[in-house]
Amino acid sequence: MTLMLPCFAILNPMKKVKVLNITGWGRSGSTVLGSILGNHQDFFFGGELRNIWKQSLLNNRLCGCGVPFKECSFWKKIFDNGFGGIDNVDPDQIVKKLKFSYYSRFAPMKLLPFGEKYFRACAVSLPEIEKLFLSIREITNCKVIVDTTKSPLYGYLLSLMDNLDVYVIHLIRDPRGIAYSRKKKILQPDKEKVIYLERFNSFDSSFKWNMRNLLSECLWKKNKDKYLMIKYEDFASEPKAVVNKILDFISESRALTPFISSNEIELGINHSAWGNPSRFKIGKVELKIDNEWKNKLNTFDKFISTVCTFPLLLKYGYKVNY
Template identity: 30%
Template sequence: MHSDPSSTTRVLYLAGWGRSGSTLAERLLDQVPGLVGVGEIKFLWERGLLQNRRCSCGTPLRSCEFWVDVLGETFGGLPDDATARALDAASRRFRTRHLPGLLLKPASPPDADAMLWYYQTLERLYRAVARVSGAEVVVDSSKFPSYLTALLQGPALDVRVAHIVRDPRAVAYSWQRHRADPDAPGDAQMPRMHPGATALYWSAWNLATERIATRTDRPYLRFRYEDLIADPAGTLAAITKLSGVPAAALPLGDRGEVFVPRTHQVSGNPMRFHTGPVALRLDDEWTTGMATRHRYLTGAVTVPLRHRYGYH
């Protein structure tokens, strides 16, 4: 059920399993007039407010002028720690990582009445993001299928789902690599995962995303990371159409690079801190760097979804 469009906030939800290229996709979408990419909102309360981690503009979130304005409009000032903790606890109920939970009950929200305050806070938050940024559409790259169900509970949010997928062997390879995590405190590393586990998650996560979007009859578009790199203009035009804003040319440079200015994304891949030209180059290091046994394992576990997505 949709309310009067003038009172709704349009949200483009970037869904997909981790390391599939959603941060890049979001940064490109942020360059489309009418769209604003604000990162993984599900982590706003914990990593943003409570831990005061850096926004992609480089400023700790509690001092970032964009988020101070957004939170000011939502709460009348920065919310206190108790409020932030309550919101984080509510968000955690929509951060299912359990495989059975993803596959069996992905679309059942917890007790609706008790969560009403949370859904209404989300409605106010996304509305404030749209108002402060001046954008028509808020791009949220939270990715979790479970968090998508939280957004779908707010009648004032007009949610459309852009689902990014990437070759599971490339994804599994990315999860194997050692990389520093500039986002986390101390000398933390990005989390790693065995290719067998990645393959299971890749399948369950993508299936759950498809299922929620189609069961709830929301505008839905699946796109491949590889196509975004090969044809950024065409892929972004399709996503822009899904968002309901007029098509606009993406500022692509002579070598197919995109100039990315300072943004205000909460959490996400460390590449969100980079500003300036971003080259759209296919990261296919897995084809040479991945152990053969891992490649076969990942390939075997992800059939038949992998074939349906066109990865042979």
């Protein structure tokens, strides 16, 4: 009988890789929050790491440092160390296996008798993700890896991996602010082609806002040691205080953040794999709340967004009228 050995051993619990996953619905300030945390000396900001297989390895999009991913010496080291070279990875297969995590409708499967077993099998079938996180920690010597993939199912999948110790920040923003941002045409910098961020109409954005937020709560809220809900409006008004709250939550030092005042930061170059173009910002950045939608989102979209997210928006403390 042949005994199949796993490709890497399960680590001692103390040696698990600490992952901070920011979940919720996009345009909630997750990239800025991730960048700030990534400039903490003990943290590494990977951006939306679920997309590293498709956007970085298959499409060779820009790394946060500004060069095409496959030319970035940092990521070359990570893949050389973890996989014996970037060419030893089959990103197509990984993208296919991760496809289910894009659809919140798969989440109710967790409630079925075989649900947990099914998701555990999905986690086991993706050892490349653990290898990636382990290699990042080995090369950077960081204590925490920040992953801003805002898919509750993806975060849940990470939490089922033996070598990862996953903490979740559930970031919530007023759905009308997101609806306004989601309608905008925003360029994603790239060397080869013109790419814009995915756009949504107010109805679709609001529907996804409900799904993502409800699902985040269902999957994580009972786990008080691993889940923290943060509102964008609080973060944008008092960024330093909120970042300190997050650092306390995951028991990491408050002393090593990039804040130069309560709302100003000094950002260095990062190697985020994918995410909002704000990940390319470096230097001194002043943080302030973005309320442009209050004056610029048209009445129809405000109405659609308010009706479609009722009553959840009241539960999160947002007013019906502005």
